[in-house]
Amino acid sequence: MAYQLQNEQLGVKIAELGEVYRGTRFDGAGFITSVELNGRHQFCVPESLMPGSGTGGIGLCSEFGIKEAIGYEETRVGERFPKLGVGLLTRPDEAEYRFYREYACARFETQVEQKSAQQICFTTQPADCRGYAVRMFKNIEISGNQLSVTYTVENTGSRVISTDEYSHNFLGIDGYAVGPDYVLKLPFAPKIWSDEPDTLEGLVFEGDHVTWERRPEKDFYFRMDTFDGRETPWLWELRHRPSGLTVRELSKLPLSSAAVWGHGHVISPEMFVAVHVAPGERQSWTRTYGFSKSKAE
Template identity: 30%
Template sequence: MFCLTLSLWAFQRSESFPEATISNGLITAKLYVPDAEKGYYRAERFDWSGVITDLQYRGHSFFGPWFDTHDPKVNDAITGPVEEFVAIGYAAANPGETFLKIGVGALRKKDTTAYRFYHSYENTNPGHWTTRVGKDEVTFVHELSDAAGYSYHYEKTVRLLPNKPVLVLEHRLKNTGTKTIQTNVYNHNFFVLDRQPTGPDCRVTFPFALQTQGETQGLGTLAAVEGNTWRFLKELGPGESTQVFLTGFGTTAKDYHLRVENKSVGVTVTGDQPLSRIVCWAKRTTFCPEPYIPIKAEPGKEFRWNIQYTFFAKK
């Protein structure tokens, strides 16, 4: 699924990028700040905001680089619980016209082939980003006007709750244009738990019986889906990856409840919207449950959603 060549956390940062650090006394998190000229991530796949490069709790780490080398223009060179909005208006656009990626900008369609997240597209209108940094929270604001006919005001706040090992992603998308904004968004959750390799100690548990759907990669040799759990059969080696599409969830937000863990630490992830899709993908250096939700905002209306991460340590 990803094109980067990986080894086990050989990444060394050679550049400095705009960043912010927040803490609530229990958790300390370092985030990169969106910047169209100097930002850590300037590619076209993921929302530029909320990129957590490091999160520490009780001496344990939960996010970080999972790749060998970094290039701000590589679509997958990003870290933390980052989000991708499914492209809007791509099918209707002619080659040379633009389509919308929320949190990125207006991108130019190259040809008549289907949209491919691993391809680069010219960002003709990246909009305007502002960032407000507090002691225990960061708010990112993206204003975009006349992007493939769409306009919006998008806010994401990364907040650490007082006296709790909890991080919340708070989102508000206001449609300031004349076209309805309707798509799906998911969090890729690039978990890097204590920099341990993906293997039998790693698992993700859901609150419902899992069913696989469509094509799979590495299922039965590298990973397994058993009952309500996605787990790994061996320690993944360099170049090995596994992917599975999952269903079995219901129509309410109660099924957006994941327990992600290895032998030393874990995270409980909950959302306040119903699921529309689940993809699970892993390589040696990261394992990623990817829950999707549908979003819709009519002109003049707004859509809000939250995702909460509760961190715990076993040792």
């Protein structure tokens, strides 16, 4: 049964460990599968609408080290390497690390404490792997129409932890398909590019706005200039114009990169934070989301 947070405006469901997601990509602690506003409006969707396809992502779920796993290059075939939020993974062969590949996994031990109807905390215990070891805390809390997720990475090992983290933000408002009714607003007019130009087809970029000509029939993806999110009032805003429903990420983060991925039912802004923690030290950051409904356009 899912954990739940509830106040007068928000209802949040958080999956129990291993209940919904059993893969080796996303952080299984604090896996937010549903955010409901005013008892009726839904914001979270699965990565794929086809059963059994995709990686199993849903809602607000984070990942560490999408491009490069900690210590992977020095890991011999058959040895383990750490994937924060997941466990110690086994390197099966000489191939490069791939975030979408499933690996044999010895999962980290995690304790859960529901402190109130508005707050829950997940504590993931360290497991030493050739000097890499991390204790991680994830505190999830709601207040009014805002949801906050605070991450704390504590290096309990003897080697530096260097990786990154982002929340995949699988968003689709009240089941409305992606298309001209949606607008993604950014705090400035960014420079946009993609390694695969065809992933930009059907997207319309107008200053600080991104819209869609039609419902996408394939994945779309683009990157943008990195910006210091501590100096902007918010990082991004996704609005469904006919309903007036909006979700905005209000986080104050020193971003290391930024991108947007999606498909015909899902839009996922991805804001990355560099994680660099020396032995005996900690690093903390908070992601905050605001959910609202205003007059339709």
